[in-house]
Amino acid sequence: MSLPDKAFPVSWDQFHRDARALAWRLSGSGQTWSAIVCITRGGLVPAAIISRELDIRRIDTVSVASYHDYLSQGDMKVLKEINSEILETEGEGVLIVDDLTDTGKTAAIVRAMLPKAHFATVYAKPKGRPLVDTFITEVSQDTWIYFPWDMGFAYVEPIAKDTRG
Numbered sequence: 419m420s421l422p423d424k425a426f427p428v429s430w431d432q433f434h435r436d437a438r439a440l441a442w443r444l445s446g447s448g449q450t451w452s453a454i455v456c457i458t459r460g461g462l463v464p465a466a467i468i469s470r471e472l473d474i475r476r477i478d479t480v481s482v483a484s485y486h487d488y489l490s491q492g493d494m495k496v497l498k499e500i501n502s503e504i505l506e507t508e509g510e511g512v513l514i515v516d517d518l519t520d521t522g523k524t525a526a527i528v529r530a531m532l533p534k535a536h537f538a539t540v541y542a543k544p545k546g547r548p549l550v551d552t553f554i555t556e557v558s559q560d561t562w563i564y565f566p567w568d569m570g571f572a573y574v575e576p577i578a579k580d581t582r583g
């Protein structure tokens with residue numbers, strides 16, 4: 419898999435705004451949830467923000483590792499299962515949270531574990547979009563989202579120097 423053509427860098431500030439916007443959209447849906455299942459690791463940050471905004475204090479994790487290196491999607495491995503008490507609900511009253519859905523493979527695996535849950539992500543690409551119930555921003559399939567926890571400050575060449583080749 420090669421580097422996607424477009425880059426969508428997200429700052430901490432923007433991520434906080436987008437995750438809070440997701441919480442607003444969820445609260446406006448009229449539904450309520452008694453527990454969050456967040457998909458680690460990317461779902462941990464939006465889950466913290468949503469749990470604060472919606473006052474949901476029961477939080478569990480499920481770990482599905484798919485991207486073994488930077489860009490290639492290897493086999494899907496469930497590294498940590500959902501707690502049995504939550505699994506017994508089949509997802510009734512449960513909110514699943516992740517940072518994004520890309521191909522939708524991670525979402526499909528977790529949905530199968532909790533078929534009645536509501537699935538929310540901050541960002542969605544077209545292939546994954548049908549698998550989520552609520553999201554905030556759609557980016558094209560050929561865009562790579564750079565999250566703030568994966569980035570640091572770095573020097574950037576001036577645009578003119580860059581385009582002269």
Ligand SMILES: O=P(O)(O)OC[C@H]1O[C@H](OP(=O)(O)OP(=O)(O)O)[C@H](O)[C@@H]1O
Pocket residue numbers: 457458459460461482483484485516517518519520521522523524525546
């Ligand atoms: O829709 P998909 O194509 O399945 O991709 C989306 C998943 O990929 C990333 O997680 P990743 O597996 O890289 O692990 P991480 O959250 O620990 O970074 C992201 O956080 C989503 O969970």
Ligand code: HPA
Pocket residue numbers: 485518520561562563564565
């Ligand atoms: O666009 C992305 N950005 C970061 N992690 C990801 N995992 C799948 N797609 C992406």
Ligand SMILES: [Mg+2]
Pocket residue numbers: 457458459460461516
């Ligand atoms: Mg993830």
